[in-house]
Amino acid sequence: MPSYFELVRHSGNGxxxxxxxxxxxxxxxxxxxxxxxxxxxxxxxxxIMRAVKDILPSxxxxxxxxxxxxxxxxxxxxxxxxxxxxxxEIGSETVPCPxxxxxxxxxxxxVVGTIDLAKLTDKASPGASLLPGTIVQAHRGIIFVDEIxxxxxxxxxxxxVLLDVMGTKPGRIQIEETGMPTVELPLAVTVWAASNxxxxxxxxxxxxxxxSDRFDVLVTMGRPNDYLAVHSILETREKGPLASAQASPAFTFPVGLEQVVISKEIRNVLATIYVDFSLESLRAVQAMEMAAALQAxxxxxIQVTLDDVMQVVPLTLGHRADHGTVTNILKYLTHLNHPALHDTPPADDVLPAPVAFPKQTGSNAEKISWWRNLWESLRNKASTSPANQSQQKQASTGNGSSQSNGPGSSPAPQAMDPLQMTIHAPRAKATPLSKLPVDKFISEDENRG
Structure with missing residues (x-):
């Protein structure tokens, strides 16, 4: 697991x-x-919560x-x-924060505490005493409850028990066992919890x-919605299990798993799949990355390819996404891997284009340049679209009585740059159709022959 400071921060987890x-x-x-x-x-x-163990004070x-x-x-x-x-005289010691x-x-x-069986069954000097539970041992530290x-x-x-511990500051807890005196303790325990x-x-x-009311803050965790964040999350896993895992001794491979290379382009594709196909769990793309490395x-x-990714998509997404989504992802990967197999490019809303973006450590100038290049490519695409070309052809030929270079002809329409356009507010507030008289929005052509 990456350390706390290596975790990627994005709009969803800020x-x-x-x-x-x-x-x-x-x-x-x-x-x-x-x-x-x-x-x-x-x-x-x-x-995120478990990674905090790395930075807790003593x-x-x-x-x-x-x-x-x-x-x-x-x-x-x-x-x-x-x-x-x-x-x-007893002395003190420094220990990690619980x-x-x-x-x-x-x-x-x-969780609370019970009879200490080790002391009770001690043959040398048996005795009844209490063994503090998890919450009691977390005094001055943190208790984490997943899926609370x-x-x-x-x-x-x-x-x-949690209600008692969190009800006041400090909280309290009571340990009760048959035949033992009741022990009541004040506790200063910070409770963290997560749920779906x-x-x-x-x-x-x-x-x-x-x-629910005992928690001081309730944070709604969101999914990352930008490619760079997903790409960075995948990169951090190189320092975790993916980098340190070893192949099973039952298999003999020419290289170890840590030597398998996952390129920036493959991670761009995985990030695109996560964002554009609206996968919920980051574990989906993390599992795809790990499985593709194992497949290679x-x-x-020693190099993960798109073929490796395609082979593991049904295994890693079959229980995380519906059949239609998995099918579209496979079509997308097939198009990226073998574009010549398609006579016409697939629809943009089904198969998104792979995204290339600067590293997270890049300068602001790099990022601005990337966005500028992206906008230029979109503008060029718009200017060469079939609809735009049809408009240009119609403007150049006119109605058959004039030429594009003739007197009085208008230039072919060009793709407008929104940053250079002047936007005018409407002169008056729009009137709903339901309040207009019929003759204002229905008309007849009286001159039709």
């Missing part, structure tokens, strides 16, 4: 990055700032304290009643409104 950094700022100040991200599956919500706690007691403010049952001198997760299969005992809407639906008792509101059981606000490796090649 708000999540901002909310994450606000929450981290609060954490550095000893405060909690709860965050919930909603959005389409596969858009990178979980990736904390100082009482030595070997499983509750992460602050030496200046001890709160656990073992240290809360000790004097400062006694705590000083970042723990609650899974969909978690039990109430593992499902957790709230299937495990209401865990949702109740378009899937069952629906948005968290519909499943458990009280829990299996064929004994």
């Amino acid at each position: 708000d999540l990055f901002r909310a994450v950094e606000l929450s981290l700022s609060a954490l550095a100040e000893g405060q909690t700032f709860h965050l919930h991200a909603e959005g389409l599956r596969g858009t990178g919500k979980t990736t 904390i100082v706690r009482i030595k070997n304290c499983m509750y992460n007691c602050d030496p200046a403010k001890p709160h656990c049952p073992e240290h809360r009643y000790l004097t400062p001198q006694a705590i000083k 970042f723990l997760e609650i899974s969909q299969s978690a039990k109430i005992g593992t 809407n499902r957790l709230a639906d299937t495990s209401p008792e865990l949702a109740d 509101p378009d899937e069952d059981p629906g948005a968290l606000a519909q499943v458990r409104r009280q829990l 490796l299996h064929a004994g090649k």
Whole structure:
């Protein structure tokens, strides 16, 4: 997984990055700032939140304290009643800031706390004591809950625990076990969560409104809509599993997976597929890239080609897109790979043209030049379109009584540059047809012979 600072920022995830950094700022100040991200599956919500583990600050706690007691403010049952001198004698240590997760299969005992079976069954000195759960061990850190809407639906008792932890700042939790004294603890735990509101059981606000209200911010995660962002996301994967993965020992290949080259042109095509065919999940193009590299490796090649991509599209998109979309993507790739097979170019709305764009690190001048070149190509295309050529031919021949170069002839129409056009506002507000008299918009030609 790329580090936090290597993740690509785009218009769809900018708000999540901002909310994450606000929450981290609060954490550095000893405060909690709860965050919930909603959005389409596969858009990178979980990736961004988990990547934060790389940049979390360290904390100082009482030595070997499983509750992460602050030496200046001890709160656990073992240290809360000790004097400062006694705590000083125990000592302190610096440990990574906690970042723990609650899974969909978690039990109430593992989340809150339960009897420590290791101490209970210790043959040398058996004794009953409590083992703090996940939330308790995340004091002064972060708890992450993926698909929290499902957790709230299937495990209401865990949702109740989160309500207690997030209800006040600091929150509180109570550990209860038969035959053991009840332990109540104050907790400063920042809760982050992610969910897919378009899937069952629906948005968290519909499943458990009280829990939804506990989050300080709700961020709606969007998909990237520009080619450059998708291309950059694919590039960052070179530093992740794609670069470090090794072929299975059951196979013998002339090169390793890390040596397979994926060109900029292939990534341009993948980015075009994602954006122009409206794929929801970024995992779709990431899976295509990985599968195409494996396909090339299996064929004994070191360069991924369009043929490799075409072979893996049905495998990687069959469960992510409808049959029509997959078919159109294959037509698009076939046209790119074998344009001579088509007598006429396919329709633009079915098969988009591949896009070439500057690297993300390019200067503003590079980007401006690219957009200018793109506009010039579109203008040239418009000026040479069949409709425009027909207008030019009609203007040049007239009605048969004049020539294009004759006196009084008008020049052939040219494609107008919108940047050079003067736009005039209408003289008066338009009147709806429903308010016009019939004779104003229906007329008869009385001179027809």
